[in-house]
Amino acid sequence: MNAKVQNTSLTHLAKDPDWWRGAVIYQVYPRSFQDSNGDGIGDLNGIADRLPYIASLGVDAVWISPFFTSPMKDFGYDVSDYCDVDPMFGSISDFDTVIETAHSLGLKVMIDLVLSHTSDQHPWFAESRSSRENAKSDWYVWSDPKPDGTPPNNWLSIFGGSGWQWDGRRLQYYLHNFLSSQPDLNFHEPAVQNALLDVARFWLDRGVDGFRLDTINFYVHDKQLRDNPPLPMDQRNSTIAPQVNPYNHQEHLYSKNQPENLAFLRKLRALMDGYGAAAVGEVGDAQRGLEILGQYTAGDDLMQMCYAFEFLANDQPTATDVQTVMDRVADVAADGWPCWAFSNHDVKRHASRWELDADGLRLMTTLMMCLRGSACIYQGEELGLPEADVAFEDLQDPYGIEFWPEFKGRDGCRTPMVWEPSNQNGGFTAGKPWLPVSHDHMDKSVAGQEDDADALLHHYRKAIALRKAHDALSQGMQDDMKVTGNLLTFTRELNGEKLFCAFNISGVSQNADLPSGAWESAASDLRGTVAPAVNTVHLPAWHCCIAVKKTG
Incomplete structure (x- = not known):
């Protein structure tokens, strides 16, 4: 230590x-x-x-x-x-x-x-799978098969297929919500x-x-390993898993x-x-x-x-x-x-x-x-x-390899950071990067943007x-949120400081009405931000107004 x-x-x-x-x-x-x-x-x-x-x-x-x-x-x-x-x-x-x-x-x-599961190469799992009587036998989620040999219930893995993997040593299934090489720990066990x-x-x-x-x-x-019910089709979405994954078919x-x-x-x-x-x-x-x-x-x-x-x-x-x-x-x-x-x-x-x-x-x-x-x-x-375009032969993510090409996995957001444009690998490495550096990223490097x-x-x-300069933005109350078309307005307030925020989340100009009182810009040096006028503010496409209420 x-x-x-x-x-x-x-x-x-x-x-x-x-x-x-x-x-x-x-x-x-x-x-x-x-x-x-x-x-x-x-x-x-x-x-x-x-x-x-x-x-x-x-x-x-x-x-x-x-x-x-x-x-x-x-x-x-x-x-x-x-x-x-x-x-x-x-x-x-x-x-x-x-x-x-x-x-x-x-x-x-x-x-x-990562507490929900370990690798199947963790010593805890090696001991747990060795028998049904060892000291860590209940440290993972084990279950006997159904009489026909199938898994104990219908739970699915986020990475596709059943959430259960057969183990020939214990003659039982173990639960894995992710890869079969990621067995789930049993939190019902105090140890x-x-x-x-x-x-x-x-x-x-x-x-x-x-x-x-x-x-x-x-x-x-x-603990009872009850089956998950089906999820109605109109409630399915791809927020957690892509639509090609049957994981979306259940209410978990x-x-x-x-x-x-x-x-x-x-x-x-x-x-x-x-x-x-x-x-x-x-x-x-x-x-x-x-x-x-x-x-x-x-x-x-x-x-x-x-x-x-x-x-x-x-x-x-x-x-x-x-x-x-x-x-x-x-x-x-x-x-x-x-x-x-x-x-x-x-x-x-x-x-x-x-x-x-x-x-x-x-x-x-x-x-x-x-x-x-x-x-x-x-x-x-x-x-x-x-998002970087990673060729199939360069893929590393098992999720993408499983569901390619409908879902290309997570490698496109994991390619190396680009620090400077002169090095072919963006300054990330002097060797061969584990994922290719995207050529589309090179003109967005840190060094290039610093200048x-x-x-x-x-x-x-x-x-x-801006957030640090106003405690009302980082910790204050959020109130009076309103929507007009694609115009979003709300206030933030803390310890007597009040800010009015208006965001034009669209490609069309819109006007926003200011609350009563005298307001001044809180973000005059922030590009895309418009200063308040009397009673109203004109917001071009994709512009906002961050105004603080004058005191005294």
């Missing part, structure tokens, strides 16, 4: 245990951020080298996707050792360097904990919960400031979202509170995502934040869509706290998914920074990177700075 890192971190954390509320979090996908040793795979030293860039954006924290020991069947989301670093990413001392460097720059560090709390404690002692909790609503399964009533999960989350929160740490949970549910978000973030003894997939969906949100989501959050999560993201490592990049031009990207970025909740930015979105005052990169910095 590096005592210096630990002590520095705890002092750092003690300053503001509520740092997460309204925070802006930058997601790093380690394999594709920066390679420091020329093997074509990003690593922890590469992250440490690039932390000054992340800090320059003005964000509060960095979320690092899994870097644990893993056979990499699902690129780190299949963990074989929770308490060590996979050699391809470096060493535990390299991670200590990341922590120390981040903290010296004023950045918090959140790591991606499993204790072991996972020990994992969280290990990293908290190491100095992390919090966690991103992968598939937080998948932890607990129905019993395979996830179980009420017993709350007891474990309270234990985890109690542990985190001792360190001043915070968590954001990923709620994977296409029908009840916001409701579960509300359940898991209610009060002060569960998770601080969760995010659902409403703004990670395929269709570009209209003003009405945003209002619908926010009204639903106010209804089911009034006592909780959402975290919003437009892109991440699991979905097509929103520049392509929503077919946005530069004006549209700027407007949606400003909108994110004005909505109530915290925000996650995925590496490269601040550059306006589109362009009108570049999207600078807009992200200014939009984040």
Whole structure:
């Protein structure tokens, strides 16, 4: 244990245990951020080298996707050792360097904990599958077959096919909500919960400031293993899984979202509170995502934040869509706290998914920074990177390989970061990158945008700075949300400061009426933002107005 890192971190954390509320979090996908040793795979030293860039954006924290020991069947989301670093990413001392460097720059560090399942190469699973009598025999979800030899119920895997895999050693099936090489842990076993709390404690002692909790609503399964009911066709959508996947045909009533999960989350929160740490949970549910978000973030003894997939969906949100989501959050999560993201490592990049031009990207970025909740930015979105076109022969993602060509998987959003245009690999690596660098990304590199005052990169910095300059935007009440056509208006208010926000989410000019009172621009240097006039403001296509009420 590096005592210096630990002590520095705890002092750092003690300053503001509520740092997460309204925070802006930058997601790093380690394999594709920066390679420091020329093997074509990003690593922890590469992250440490690039932390000054992340800090320059003005964000509060960095979320690092899994870097644990893993056979990499699902690129780190299949963990074989929770308490060590996979050699391809470096060493535990390299991670200590990341922590120390981040903290010296004023950045918090959140790591991606994958608690619902492990790799089938984890020692826990090796022991569990060895017999029905060993000490860990109940650490995973095992079940006898039906009399005809078929799986115990109809649960499906997100990656396609049955959620059950036959094991010839125990002569039983084991549950896997994802790949068959990712067996689900049995949270009904107290020893499993204790072991996972020990994992969280290990990293908290190491100095992390919090966690991103992968598939937080998948932890607990129905102990009776009841069949999931069918989902009516008019309720199916591709928010969580592509339409070509039969996973969409079920209402996942019993395979996830179980009420017993709350007891474990309270234990985890109690542990985190001792360190001043915070968590954001990923709620994977296409029908009840916001409701579960509300359940898991209610009060002060569960998770601080969760995010659902409403703004990670395929269709570009209209003003009405945003209002619908926010009204639903106010209804089911009034006592909780959402975290919003437009892109991440699991979905097509929103520049392509929503077919946005530069004006549209700027407007949606400003909108994110004005909505109530915290925000996650995925590496490269601040550059306006589109989805990369990855040829089938270059695919790495098992999800895409399974459903190609109707669904091309997640590799298109995971290609390497482009740092500068002169290197054929965008400055990511001196070797052959694990995924090809997109030629369409080269003219959007960090170096190229740093030299362009009108570049999207600078807009992200200014939009984040706007959020930081007004506590009402990061932590205040959100009220009076209205929609006229594709014009969205609302107010944010905290401690006597009131802001009026108007967003023209369309390609047609619109006028917005200002509330009574005297207003002045809160974002005069933000491109795409219009200053308020008397009583009204004219908004060209994809423009907004962020106004603060004058006092005195």
